[in-house]
Amino acid sequence: GQQVMQIPQYQHVQEGEDFTTYCNSSTTLSNIQWYKQRPGGHPVFLIQLVKSGEVKKQKRLTFQFGEAKKNSSLHITATQTTDVGTYFCAASFGNEKLTFGTGTRLTIIP
Amino acid sequence: DGGITQSPKYLFRKEGQNVTLSCEQNLNHDAMYWYRQDPGQGLRLIYYSQIVNDFQKGDIAEGYSVSREKKESFPLTVTSAQKNPTAFYLCARSVGGSSYNEQFFGPGTRLTVL
Numbered sequence: 035g036q037q038v039m040q041i042p043q044y045q046h047v048q049e050g051e052d053f054t055t056y057c058n059s060s061t062t063l064s065n066i067q068w069y070k071q072r073p074g075g076h077p078v079f080l081i082q083l084v085k086s087g088e089v090k091k092q093k094r095l096t097f098q099f100g101e102a103k104k105n106s107s108l109h110i111t112a113t114q115t116t117d118v119g120t121y122f123c124a125a126s127f128g129n130e131k132l133t134f135g136t137g138t139r140l141t142i143i144p
Numbered sequence: 145d146g147g148i149t150q151s152p153k154y155l156f157r158k159e160g161q162n163v164t165l166s167c168e169q170n171l172n173h174d175a176m177y178w179y180r181q182d183p184g185q186g187l188r189l190i191y192y193s194q195i196v197n198d199f200q201k202g203d204i205a206e207g208y209s210v211s212r213e214k215k216e217s218f219p220l221t222v223t224s225a226q227k228n229p230t231a232f233y234l235c236a237r238s239v240g241g242s243s244y245n246e247q248f249f250g251p252g253t254r255l256t257v258l
Binding site for chain 1: 179184185186187188189192194202234241242243244246247248249250251252
């Protein structure tokens with residue numbers, strides 16, 4: 035089946051450092067969504083990207099959709115302890131289903 | 145919890161027993177989904193339903209069954225045919241059945257089969 039590769043699997047950063055996670059597909063995507071799951075919790079929707087080259091910002095979070103619509107990234111500037119969790123991309127290949135990446139688990143060293 | 149109620153939070157069953165996980169939503173949304181999450185893994189789609197009395201298999205439907213007799217309810221049965229049922233099960237809803245709709249997740253049920 036169609037897959038999205040998400041890297042890295044784990045990321046440990048000092049508080050205040052930046053963090054980036056990437057999602058890649060070999061197939062053009064219709065749209066991509068990003069979710070955050072806190073430890074012990076459930077995924078919570080962050081944002082959706084639809085257009086080629088789209089960039090969206092939410093405070094310290096910047097989301098990008100590649101020009102070819104085959105990759106996406108989430109960048110967090112100056113991480114805080116509240117950013118701890120696992121970040122998932124979820125992509126659509128043109129049907130009604132979302133395919134989730136394996137996630138990047140972010141831990142913050144105070 | 146995203147307008148979705150899942151119960152119970154933790155569930156223990158003996159191997160060979162069927163078990164049904166509850167999922168209820170109170171926002172009159174059309175689409176509902178069941179995902180499975182294993183440690184260190186992403187979410188894998190089990191079944192989804194876009195309208196009452198209709199549902200489709202996801203990527204890992206074998207060993208599972210669902211029903212959608214009411215719009216607000218989408219129970220998942222983990223049958224004895226599921227080879228490795230221990231996992232975290234998440235139910236989600238969305239306004240419509242399109243992949244462009246954001247999904248709202250319930251708190252999940254952690255199933256352990258002994």
